[in-house]
Amino acid sequence: MSITRLSDGRFRVRVYLGYEKDAKGRERRKLIDRICANEKEAKRLEAQLREELRRQEYVPPTRLTVAGFLDEWLEKSAKPSVKRRTYERYKQLVEKHLKPHLGALRLEKLEPRHVDGMLADLSGKIADRTRLHVYRCLHRAMEVAVRWRLVGRNVCDAVEPPKADDPEMVVLSAEEIDRLLQAAKEHHYHGTADSRFYCLYLAAVFTGMREGELFGLRWEDLDLEEGIAHVRQTVEQGGKHPVFGTPKNRKPRAVPLPPEVTDALKAWKVEQEIERAFYAQGYRDFGLVFTRPNGEPLSPSAFAHGPHQAIVEKAKLPKRLRFHDLRHTFASRALAAGANVRAISEILGHHDPGFTLRVYSHVLATDKAEASEKLANYLRSSPKKQEPGR
Incomplete structure (x- = not known):
């Protein structure tokens, strides 16, 4: 790696990655060549590139836009792997919210502040749960972008998900x-x-x-x-x-x-x-x-x-x-009524009983009070054991 000062006062950061063959089969040097406004920025970039290369997380720059990537993600990743209604929901979120706010950005330039800005702009215009779905849709797409090595990280990990109340559950008598x-x-x-x-x-x-x-x-x-x-x-x-x-x-x-x-x-x-x-x-x-x-x-x-x-x-x-x-x-x-949680979980088709407990914890809250009262009654009615003499 090298940092050199240019005649206009800016700094060039170069990282040599060995050699590669061009279209004609000739070998040429492969490198990362970036220009920074000042020396401090250049040193920070050099350290970042060094760490990315050490972790094998460096992703070459691309001119792919967020909109272009989302279209590719929908067709190549989402469509073959999720249910039809889920895919249609993803597509709706992409077309209605993600593309208008982020689509023109180059994918590699997408930052947490852009996602935060989009969510802030949507606040009050759409339901909080829909904002959460927009965030989750982008998060899932960016996971694929990382896997495809189009970006080095999922920017959504640095963004706090919107808070939304769960839909009110109606339980009939x-x-x-x-x-x-x-x-x-x-x-x-x-x-x-x-x-x-x-x-x-x-x-x-x-x-x-x-x-x-x-x-x-x-x-x-x-x-x-x-x-x-x-x-x-x-x-x-x-x-x-x-x-x-x-x-x-x-x-x-x-x-x-x-x-x-x-x-x-x-x-x-x-x-x-x-x-x-x-x-x-x-x-x-x-x-x-x-x-x-x-x-x-x-x-x-x-x-x-x-x-x-x-x-x-x-x-x-x-x-x-x-x-x-x-x-x-x-x-x-x-x-x-006292049914076994694991049995109910299996009947409902939940992936594990823990999920069932989390969803229906409000029902079991009364059971805890009843269990405590039953234990207290048992202890009250149990005959007192005399302590052995010393």
């Missing part, structure tokens, strides 16, 4: 569950009275399965005699051009079905066969349990804004109640 199931039983889909939604809501409350997992459930995945549902696929997009995917964490799992659910499923299967016969050749058979009348998979978006909203209103429940809250209801009620 037994009386509210009864009202919801009754409303689902009375709901007419496309003017037809059937039990499809009663069966769907019953399964959600008693199994804790995710919406996409229930929409993707096939009859071949069910063992109604043994009372088991095998979660093997999900619906990512319903309607005429459905897209199916794998369960979250890409792990199939077995979920126990109580008698109430198996009985309802058997009854619904008979109704669905009548529906299939009515549509004849027009029936689109995907082998699914919960479908539109013509056999097409239910669309998560259309379901949320249509039947679900109508059923919630009919049951006179809070409008903020999401279908996903039935999963929370299942888990909360099961844990409050």
Whole structure:
């Protein structure tokens, strides 16, 4: 390495990296050549380059912009590795927020202050949780940039993530569950009275399965005699051009079905066969349990804004109640009833029981008080042992 003063008062930092062959096969010296405004800056750069080379973290400069990199990341890394809806969400965040704020910068020039500036500018304009998603999207992309050796570090590591409250969890009481199931039983889909939604809501409350997992459930995945549902696929997009995917964490799992659910499923299967016969050749058979009348998979978006909203209103429940809250209801009620945490974690498809404990710690807080009281009662009622004489 060398530092030389130029005639205009600036300083040149040169680091020699050996030799490389040019396009014509001739050997030429390979080096890093940087110009600094003053000697202090030059010495700091020299020390930085020396350390990066020692750690093998030096990344040659590139003219690639943040926008160009994000486009490449979406297509080459995100699209093949995440679910369709996740990819579409990433793309939306990139196009709507990341590119307008950071896209014109050269990737190698991206600094923590740029990310902080973007997050500050978005504050008050979008929800705090959306700002957090913007940060997480960029963080994940920059991890790939480091792996691809386009940059030497993930600048997001030096940025404090935006704080956002978790979405409010709604857990239904037994009386509210009864009202919801009754409303689902009375709901007419496309003017037809059937039990499809009663069966769907019953399964959600008693199994804790995710919406996409229930929409993707096939009859071949069910063992109604043994009372088991095998979660093997999900619906990512319903309607005429459905897209199916794998369960979250890409792990199939077995979920126990109580008698109430198996009985309802058997009854619904008979109704669905009548529906299939009515549509004849027009029936689109995907082998699914919960479908539109013509056999097409239910669309998560259309379901949320249509039947679900109508059923919630009919049951006179809070409008903020999401279908996903039935999963929370299942888990909360099961844990409050004393169910084993590991078993509930496996039924829900969580990656470990610790995650289940963190999500539903509010439910177990009352259990701690009860456990303490039970211990105190036990100790009070235990016969006093006399101390041995000395």
